[in-house]
Amino acid sequence: MREKMGRRVYQVALTREGEPWTLLLTKDRACLRPTGFGPLGEDHLILFPDLHHAVIPAMEALVEHFVLAWLR
Numbered sequence: 001m002r003e004k005m006g007r008r009v010y011q012v013a014l015t016r017e018g019e020p021w022t023l024l025l026t027k028d029r030a031c032l033r034p035t036g037f038g039p040l041g042e043d044h045l046i047l048f049p050d051l052h053h054a055v056i057p058a059m060e061a062l063v064e065h066f067v068l069a070w071l072r
């Protein structure tokens with residue numbers, strides 16, 4: 001939807017440790033087109049392919065990083 005609105009959406013796949021995902025994305029995850037991170041003020045879709053319904057420190061750190069950028 002954001003792309004249809006003309007926004008660029010950066011897409012990133014990470015491991016549960018917060019490192020770049022290097023394996024093949026399969027099933028529902030195959031729709032992701034990893035681009036890497038863009039400017040913090042832009043839209044991002046961040047996927048943790050090996051994470052199933054849990055919050056992890058790497059995720060919390062990313063959220064904090066982006067929220068602080070938005071508040072500046």
